[in-house]
Amino acid sequence: MSTDTPGAGPEADKRRIPVFFLSDSTGLTAEAMGNALLVQFPDLKFDRTTIPFISNPEEAHQIVQEIDDLVEAGEGPLVFSTAVDRDIRSQLVECRAPIIDLFETHMEKVENALGVCSSSLRSQLHGVGNxxxxxxxxxxxxxxxxxxxxxxxxxxxxxxxxxxxxxxxxxxxxxxxxxxxxxxxxxxxxxxxxxxxxxxxxxxxxxxxxxxxxxxxxxxxxxxxxxxxxxxxxxxxxxxxxxxxxxxxxxxxxxxxxxxxxxxxxxxxxxxxxxxxxxxxxxx
The missing domain is CATH 3.40.50 (Rossmann fold)
Structure with missing residues (x-):
């Protein structure tokens, strides 16, 4: 779990936006893709938290509850997810905070283009794999x-x-x-x-x-x-x-x-x- 904050202007001093990178693997892809979007907002401050290796729907539910508590407190968190497992993903999308599901967003287009369904295997990109x-x-x-x-x-x-x-x-x-x-x-x-x-x-x-x-x-x-x-x-x-x-x-x-x-x-x-x-x- 890590925190990092870019430089920001006077307007951003009013608050820091909690950002969560969630994954059932290493979380590196969620961080890379999420940060590529966040860097476009240099005048805002972010508190970044990475939660990798979410192993089951129960753990995902607990994480969602913690993020929902921040929503309830008016913190306005933002969530990036690259969870592959469908059961874990179905829990994460119940989050009350805005969630950018970087996996689901594009997978349907890829499946349609290739004419086959994905295997939903974890740990392939940053795992041992081949x-x-x-x-x-x-x-x-x-x-x-x-x-x-x-x-x-x-x-x-x-x-x-x-x-x-x-x-x-x-x-x-x-x-x-x-x-x-x-x-x-x-x-x-x-x-x-x-x-x-x-x-x-x-x-x-x-x-x-x-x-x-x-x-x-x-x-x-x-x-x-x-x-x-x-x-x-x-x-x-x-x-x-x-x-x-x-x-x-x-x-x-x-x-x-x-x-x-x-x-x-x-x-x-x-x-x-x-x-x-x-x-x-x-x-x-």
């Missing part, structure tokens, strides 16, 4: 950890993607996301001052061009991130940051490495761009 896919993801995570920040160059040629960037441009979180969510073997390599002495790729990367993706950031953003880590250091100075970013851009351009700017993009957005470009390479 064992081959699960093991692939676990191996990808191990690979990403071993090859994080240039710690190991062993079997670097096995990487599907190698992220190259100056320090603190988002290499590690993007590597882990691609590994966990997509089962990609991702290494990341930090660029340091010595790598900028020429426009040639660092020796460990020189034969791996098609796997490389460059990450950059804005000077102000990168300096701020580094300042949090090493306050008042040369490493965090705007002069050093400008030098590294301009040198990295030149290196990427010289070696035809595609670039993703991390300064205003989430890990999910950066990963989507990388996946799109990988798919384009595969088909050409």
């Amino acid at each position: 064992m081959d896919s699960y093991y692939r993801r676990m191996q990808a995570i191990e690979f990403a950890i071993e090859h994080d920040d240039g710690q190991s160059l062993r079997a670097l040629e096995k990487a599907d993607v190698i992220l190259v960037a100056p320090s603190r441009c988002g290499k590690t979180p993007t590597s882990m996301f691609l590994a966990l969510q997509h089962g990609l073997f991702v290494a990341n390599y930090p660029l340091v001052d010595e790598d900028f002495e020429t426009d040639h790729l660092p020796r460990p990367l020189k034969d791996l061009g098609p796997k490389l993706f460059g990450l950059i950031s804005s000077p102000e953003r990168l300096a701020a991130v580094r300042e949090e880590r090493r306050q008042g250091s040369r490493y965090a100075s705007l002069q050093q940051v400008n030098f590294e970013l301009s040198s990295a851009r030149r290196l990427f351009q010289k070696n035809n490495i595609p670039v993703v700017d991390s300064s205003a993009k989430s890990v999910e957005e950066m990963s989507a761009i990388i996946l799109q470009r990988l798919a384009h390479r595969t088909h050409h």
Whole structure:
């Protein structure tokens, strides 16, 4: 169970809106889809609560009663649900609060389009599901950890993607996301001052061009991130940051490495761009 609140304007200070993400599995889909809608209301404050693994209709009924108590108290809660089990879902929809059933909303259209009824199986999206896919993801995570920040160059040629960037441009979180969510073997390599002495790729990367993706950031953003880590250091100075970013851009351009700017993009957005470009390479 977790709580998170975005920034908001003066109007939102009057109250915080309780939001519930309900699921009979992990709740990750309810959170992702619900938050994608809530982010469109930046001037409101939300108290987010996730309740995963609702196992039976009795438990669902108890949760509904708790939410109905908030309705009775005038709290005005909002509910997002991705429950798959029909009996659990039938309890949840009795809730007196507005409920956005993200599963039921679209399933009938999908069934009509495919001409078959759904199986209503839980735990397929974020569960173990296909064992081959699960093991692939676990191996990808191990690979990403071993090859994080240039710690190991062993079997670097096995990487599907190698992220190259100056320090603190988002290499590690993007590597882990691609590994966990997509089962990609991702290494990341930090660029340091010595790598900028020429426009040639660092020796460990020189034969791996098609796997490389460059990450950059804005000077102000990168300096701020580094300042949090090493306050008042040369490493965090705007002069050093400008030098590294301009040198990295030149290196990427010289070696035809595609670039993703991390300064205003989430890990999910950066990963989507990388996946799109990988798919384009595969088909050409």
